[in-house]
Structure formats: structure tokens, C-alpha cells
Amino acid sequence: MTQHLPALSVRADRAWTRLRLDRLAGGRQGSYVIREDMLAHADTVRSFRWIRWLLIAETVVGLTAIVVAAVLTRAGQDVPWAVWFRATVVLLITLTLSVFAWRAQLGYYWAYQRLRLFSRIFPIVTLVVAAIPGLYPFWMVIEQIVFSVLMVGVGDVLTSDHMRTTFPKPTRGATRDR
Template sequence: MWCRLRLDRLAGGRAGGYVIRESMLEHPDTVRSFRWIRWLLVAETVVGLAAIVIAIVLTHAGQTIPWAVWFRATVVLLITLTLYVFAWRAQLGYYWAYQRLRLFSRIFPVVTLVIAAIPNLYPFWMVVEQIVFSVLMIGIGDVLTSDHMRTTFPKPARPTAP
């Protein structure tokens, strides 16, 4: 419990303890949205693991895999693990986690696609992996920015000065 409270305070700042109403968490559309997010994150994990497996297989076949591929594949898995934590805390109603998940689902696809566009940085199969990763992240962002989810996670009111 203490660890979770510390995580929420550290990651969420002043709004770390702000939790939405229980009735909104139990709403069927909210439950369905988080189910979709979980499946999309599982797909992200599969994509990340597939990139590592492909790199290992190609290495064993005698191909030289650039350092950038190993770095990218590892970072994607670490990012996905972070997103699982955000999704878990958001599903419990923490506004900060919803906001982080929403922010990253907008930023990561852009960064990934820009990097994928750099000529000769990655082999073709890794460029395809980055595009799939981006599409899945855009899907998460789409779920999070639905009218229902934005209504479910209202921005916390600023504290008034005494």
C-alpha cells in the first residue's frame, strides 16, 4: 500500500491522490474501454517480443543486426511495461495515470514514425514493426480520447487559496 501511494504521489504530483468516482469506473463503457486497452497493450508486447525474436533468429543465421535495432526493441518492451502500470492505475481511477497514458499514446507514435522514416537506420522488418507499434498506440489513444473516457476522467479542480 505504501509503495502504491508513493508511486501515485511521485508520478502524479499534486493530483497523485485524485481518483474519479467509483460509479464511473464501473460503467460498462469504462470497463469495455479498459478491456480494449489491455488487449492493445498485449498486442504491443507481442510486437516487441517478435522484434527481439526476429533479431535473435537473424543473428543466428549470420546477419549482423545493428545496435539501433537491439536498442529499439528493448526500449519498446520497457515502454510497454510502463504503459501497463499507467493502465493499471488508470483502471483504478487515478487521473494522473489516465493523463500519462493518454499523453504517451499521442507522443510515442509520432516519435516512432519519425524515427522509422530515417533512411537506413533500421532494416525493413523493423520499420514495419515500428508502424505496427504506432498503429496500436494510436488505437490506445483513440480509446482514451473517446467522449466517454474524457467525461469519465474529468480534470481535477484546482485547489482554492485560503
């Protein structure tokens, strides 16, 4: 499964596997991986390319929010604690989703499911919080809307017919290891 990955990714995968983090994160389905032919399918590869670019854009949005807050603070403006908290949390969430995307790209069902679930939940939570009057400055509300739109894009890719076929729900007791 690792023949199409760069050497750094292969080393990271070995370290991750050695620490048994898939079992920790994925529970009893932690070792279940999809069929290699589905993983190597052109549509699957294309889908993960889109997801990677969307998550890179999410990371840029998160970093930009922190930079804007820092610049405003340095310029003497009062930046509320909620802005710093939100910007940091968005960045950490995005980095976590990137790990899920990496594991899903390697075929781990648990990672696909978590990425799919969070790409549905986070936009809703983000938009509800953004709608609270006075909680965030206008620029942060815009940042949250952009974050949500990008996350909806990730969710759309993950819920395509092809991706749902590629990552079928494991049957009870399925333990397809690498």
C-alpha cells in the first residue's frame, strides 16, 4: 500500500503504526483498510488531491487569522480573547483533519469516517458561533464563513458516490489489515 507514497510519508506511517495510533484513534476498526484497487483508483486519487488542497486552504485561513490578530494587537487595537481562542482552535482542528485525511488516503476506514463526520459538523458549529452578535469582529466572521465553505467542500468530496463506494462500512468482525 505504501509503494505510491513519498519516503517521508512511508516513514511517518511506520512510526504511526508502530505506536498503534490507528487502534487508539479508530477503535476496533482501527486496522481496517479498504481494498488496494479502490485506493489506487483515479477518482480516489483525484478526490484526495482536492481534499488536500482544501485543507491547505483551511490552514492558510487559520494562519491568516492568527497573523491578522497579531498585527491588530501590535497596532494597539484590542483583540478579544475569543478571537485568539477561535483562531488557534481552527488551526488545530485543521491540522487534526489533515491527519485524518492522511490516514484515509492510506485506506483507513476510521479516518475517512471521522473526516466525513467532522466536515459536516464543523461548518454548522462555526456558522452558529459566527452568528452570535458581538462575539467576533467582522473580519473574524468572514474568516469563519470561509472556513465553513472550505469544510463543506471537503464534505462534498467525501460524500460523493465514488468515495462512499470506495469506503464501504466494514461488516461486523471485519479486520482487513495492510
